[in-house]
Amino acid sequence: xxxxxxxxAIARGVAEQLLVELDVRSGLPSFAVVGLSGAGARDTRERxxxxxxxxxxxxxxxxVTVNVAPASQRRLGAELDLAIxxxxxxxEGHLDAARLARLGLFAELGLGGALRPRPGxxxxxxxxGEARLAGLVVARADLREARAxxxxxxxGLGGLAEVVALLAAPPRAVSAGRxxxxxxx
Numbered sequence: 001x002x003x004x005x006x007x008x009a010i011a012r013g014v015a016e017q018l019l020v021e022l023d024v025r026s027g028l029p030s031f032a033v034v035g036l037s038g039a040g041a042r043d044t045r046e047r048x049x050x051x052x053x054x055x056x057x058x059x060x061x062x063x064v065t066v067n068v069a070p071a072s073q074r075r076l077g078a079e080l081d082l083a084i085x086x087x088x089x090x091x092e093g094h095l096d097a098a099r100l101a102r103l104g105l106f107a108e109l110g111l112g113g114a115l116r117p118r119p120g121x122x123x124x125x126x127x128x129g130e131a132r133l134a135g136l137v138v139a140r141a142d143l144r145e146a147r148a149x150x151x152x153x154x155x156g157l158g159g160l161a162e163v164v165a166l167l168a169a170p171p172r173a174v175s176a177g178r179x180x181x182x183x184x185x
Contacts, residue, residue, distance in 0.1 A: 003090045003097045006104045007068070007083035008127055010120030015127035017104075019069045020080060022087035027063035033077070033084070035068030040077030047078070047109045048085045055113035055160045058092050079118045081109040082137065085160060086167065095167045103167070104128035104136040104152070113160035115139035122149035137163060 003022045008015040031049060033041035052059050066084050083105040090097040106124040108116040118124075121142035128136040129151030136154045138146045143156025157163055 001091055003087045004101050005083040005087050005090075006101075006128070006131065006133060007080040008104060008106050008120070008124040009079060010118070010123055013120065013123055015120060015123035017127050017131050018080065018083075020083040020087055021067045021069070022084070022091060023065045023067075024060050024091045025063045025065075029061045029063065031064045031066075033066045033068070035066075035071035036077045036080070044077040044081055044084060047081050047111060048088065050111040051081070051109040051113040051160055052085055052088060054111060055164075057089060057094055057160070057164065059088065060091060064088065064091075078108040079106055079120075079124075082107040082115065082160075082163070085109055086163065089160075089164060094164050099167050102134040104131070104133045106136060106146075107139040107142070109160065115157055115159055115163070117141040121146040125150035125152065125154060128152045137166070 001024050005020045007018045007020050009018055031045050033045055049059055086095055086100055086105055089095045090100050108118055110116055117139040121138045122145045125136050125146040126149050133152055135152050138156055140156040140158045146154045
């Protein structure tokens with residue numbers, strides 16, 4: 001299954017829009033991030049996995065590959081934590097992948113799932129507008145800066161659980177089974 005989200009890297013006050021793609025396949029459980037520098041990829045993997053699990057959500061027990069495009073050796077990765085985590089959560093059915101693909105995401109994750117501010121939220125908001133995204137999700141502390149610069153709707157949230165509530169996957173269809181009991185469809 002392939003899921004996509006939009007993230008941003010900031011350099012000299014200008015945001016570069018990045019495409020985060022996540023693919024999940026059967027196989028031995030692993031979590032690889034390509035398109036980031038070695039240390040940045042390793043740190044992002046650890047923050048994302050810890051934040052998801054410490055929020056009480058499920059992490060795939062399959063082969064997970066994340067690609068960040070365009071690839072760059074200078075990016076650190078923390079500003080992509082939320083985009084990567086949301087892709088994982090969409091694969092697990094916690095988020096609606098179609099809604100996710102229309103949003104920009106810009107926040108670092110704490111190990112407990114808190115959204116942490118990142119420098120350049122205003123620039124990310126400008127880039128989200130230029131990319132014609134439906135909105136942008138940032139850490140609550142970055143809300144004022146992002147809204148001041150935004151041409152898109154901005155949501156400032158405090159943690160991963162709030163992001164899940166905002167972007168929750170629609171409930172599975174339920175149809176009437178025998179004797180009027182609901183049955184999964």
